[in-house]
Amino acid sequence: MKQNPYAGLKKVILASMNLVPLVPFVSVLGIGYYYFTDSLENNTIASIQRIVHDHRQMIESFLMERKADLEFILNTSAFEDLSRPDKLNRTFGSLQKESSAFVDLGIFDENGLHVAYHGPYQLSGKVYDQAPWFKAVVKNGFYISDVFLGYREVPHFVIAVAKINQGRRWVIRATIDTQIFNDLVKKVHIGKTGEAYLLDAEGVFQTERRSGGPLMRKDPDRPKYGPVHDGIKTFIDSDAHGKPFLYATTWLKDGSWLLVVRQEKADAFKALHQASYLIVFISVLGGAIIVPVALFLTSLIIRRMERMDYEKDLLGEQLIRAGRLAEIGEMASGFAHEINNPLQIIKSEYALVEMILADLKERGELKQSEDLAELEDSIDQIKLQVDRCADITQAILQFGRKEESVTKDIELRTFIPEVVVMVANKAGVHGITIKQEISDQNSDVHGDLRHLQQVLVNLLNNAIDAVIARHGSSGGAIWIESGPAENGQVEIKIRDNGSGISSENLKKVFTPFFTTKPVGKGTGLGLSVCYGIIDKMGGGMAVASQENVGSTFTIRLPVAK
Amino acid sequence: METMKIMLVDDEERFLSTTLKLLTKKGIDAVTAASGAEALEKLNHKHIHVVILDVKMPGMDGNETLKEIKKRFPLVEVIMLTGHATVESAIDGLKSGATDYLMKPTEIDELIAKAREAFQKRLQLEEKIHMAQSRKYMKSPREILKEAEKPER
Numbered sequence: 104m105k106q107n108p109y110a111g112l113k114k115v116i117l118a119s120m121n122l123v124p125l126v127p128f129v130s131v132l133g134i135g136y137y138y139f140t141d142s143l144e145n146n147t148i149a150s151i152q153r154i155v156h157d158h159r160q161m162i163e164s165f166l167m168e169r170k171a172d173l174e175f176i177l178n179t180s181a182f183e184d185l186s187r188p189d190k191l192n193r194t195f196g197s198l199q200k201e202s203s204a205f206v207d208l209g210i211f212d213e214n215g216l217h218v219a220y221h222g223p224y225q226l227s228g229k230v231y232d233q234a235p236w237f238k239a240v241v242k243n244g245f246y247i248s249d250v251f252l253g254y255r256e257v258p259h260f261v262i263a264v265a266k267i268n269q270g271r272r273w274v275i276r277a278t279i280d281t282q283i284f285n286d287l288v289k290k291v292h293i294g295k296t297g298e299a300y301l302l303d304a305e306g307v308f309q310t311e312r313r314s315g316g317p318l319m320r321k322d323p324d325r326p327k328y329g330p331v332h333d334g335i336k337t338f339i340d341s342d343a344h345g346k347p348f349l350y351a352t353t354w355l356k357d358g359s360w361l362l363v364v365r366q367e368k369a370d371a372f373k374a375l376h377q378a379s380y381l382i383v384f385i386s387v388l389g390g391a392i393i394v395p396v397a398l399f400l401t402s403l404i405i406r407r408m409e410r411m412d413y414e415k416d417l418l419g420e421q422l423i424r425a426g427r428l429a430e431i432g433e434m435a436s437g438f439a440h441e442i443n444n445p446l447q448i449i450k451s452e453y454a455l456v457e458m459i460l461a462d463l464k465e466r467g468e469l470k471q472s473e474d475l476a477e478l479e480d481s482i483d484q485i486k487l488q489v490d491r492c493a494d495i496t497q498a499i500l501q502f503g504r505k506e507e508s509v510t511k512d513i514e515l516r517t518f519i520p521e522v523v524v525m526v527a528n529k530a531g532v533h534g535i536t537i538k539q540e541i542s543d544q545n546s547d548v549h550g551d552l553r554h555l556q557q558v559l560v561n562l563l564n565n566a567i568d569a570v571i572a573r574h575g576s577s578g579g580a581i582w583i584e585s586g587p588a589e590n591g592q593v594e595i596k597i598r599d600n601g602s603g604i605s606s607e608n609l610k611k612v613f614t615p616f617f618t619t620k621p622v623g624k625g626t627g628l629g630l631s632v633c634y635g636i637i638d639k640m641g642g643g644m645a646v647a648s649q650e651n652v653g654s655t656f657t658i659r660l661p662v663a664k
Numbered sequence: 665m666e667t668m669k670i671m672l673v674d675d676e677e678r679f680l681s682t683t684l685k686l687l688t689k690k691g692i693d694a695v696t697a698a699s700g701a702e703a704l705e706k707l708n709h710k711h712i713h714v715v716i717l718d719v720k721m722p723g724m725d726g727n728e729t730l731k732e733i734k735k736r737f738p739l740v741e742v743i744m745l746t747g748h749a750t751v752e753s754a755i756d757g758l759k760s761g762a763t764d765y766l767m768k769p770t771e772i773d774e775l776i777a778k779a780r781e782a783f784q785k786r787l788q789l790e791e792k793i794h795m796a797q798s799r800k801y802m803k804s805p806r807e808i809l810k811e812a813e814k815p816e817r
Contacts, residue, residue: 440720440747441747443747443768443769444676444679444747444768446768446769447676447679447747447768447769447770448676448678448679448682449769450769450770450771450772451679451682451683451686451772452678452682454682454686454771454772455682455685455686455689458686458689462689489769493769497767
């Protein structure tokens, strides 16, 4: 197997066909993906930050409002009034109208004694001067506790505000319903898994976490949130269960509570994942289309080129063969010419012999005998055979001569029999009869006699070959008919009872270089040249054939004017 | 009446000798030449009416010889003898002044017939010339005398 000359080219075409679409394709996808993810990440992070920010403001304003509620009571009521249970009762009532988050209300004097209390527990009379919240409220003027269990064993937190009034320091303290506060903080919903919760500085849940994390339990993820910081911090990290989350945190209440808003990373960047899947899908699909298409086109191109190469080679071969044929033709006419000289001599010698014999007989020097008769017969044979040779050389010269294309009117009535004579010998040898039916009112056609001769000889030779292929050396017949046709045309029909042409080949018979003959036997040019000649004469050529029945070639030519 | 004298020009010696014998036997006065040069040489000395000239010869070929003959001896009739069946080469000869052409191999009788035709043509031509000269003679004997000084051929 010889090296494919197109192997290198094939690689180049294949590579370019793959790379040229793939490079922009992948680039577009890559760049699109990059900017999309970038913007989506920024959006997601910005939105979670905004949520944290808004939520902090809401929580802070809730706390500040509750604090303001208490301060309002401090400023509008006297300690003595509030120490009275009925008054306190009324005050609590109005406070509850302000916010249902208040659970109870207590009044303390400067020594931390619980002077009056309104609420579900019996707490008055207790002294809180050593309690940290009391110390803090005395020191800072107000206090908001972490969530704690306290005496009640129920999670709660308190807001306390201190006031110095008429030389006396007193404190008002309210407990906040953790349930209401809890709901307030918890109400954030982002996507499926987004949630918000509060932790104290130690990481204890101040509000419930929707995904699990009851009040007062310590959040195992506390170390991830880091120390107290200003503003909002966002980060992605795995929680204790190993699930990655997008976190946004901010500290409030002067660094004692941490607001955490978090969403599962997969949920937060869901669109991103979807985009990724889509991009992967498109890439795979694109690749799956581009690569086979490139392969297909490459092999198509290479096959075309190989075919063209093959045809070029074939054409070259045919040209060489045609050239050789032309050379042989020329040589043949040269030989024929040379043979005419000895033929002339033989003919002269014959004439002389004949004359001398006649003289001898006349003078009575030769007696009639069997030998003499035989001699005369033999001499006659010489003349006959020389004439036959002369016919052959004439035919060769007639056919092989070179000349300019000279067009003239051709009388088919005489022309066709002349052409038939050229092939009659060959046909006769194979037992083929050629029947001529030439109409008397046959008209002339105009063209190059030699060319039309070539066409008819070619068709007759083909017919002879086809007949030999089917019948061997007996039973073959060829009909050549000629007569007027419609539209001022004449028709020449050459019909044979030979092997015929398959319907598949029938379409190609006039194609140059198409031949069914073995290599070296036929050029495949004959019929295409015939077609060209007839076409040039303004006529047309058609073929009808049936395998193992015969073929009919029909030529139509315009009548000469 | 003048008898026909023909010259056969061909490079084939055997053709010349056999044909000469045949022509002689048929009572025709003939000479042969084996080349164009020889033919021209012989025409200088001999009175020939018709030349039968082979087209294809080594050295000076038939067409060249024909031109030369027509130049030097315009009244000599020439019949081209061609081995080539092309009408074209014969036409070339006819254009150069040949009277007729014959195709090899040719019958001796055909050859003689064509030669006779050519000879008749030659005779007619001579007749015309003779008539013209007669008329001249009637007009100006002096001119005829002048003409007579020139060689006839």
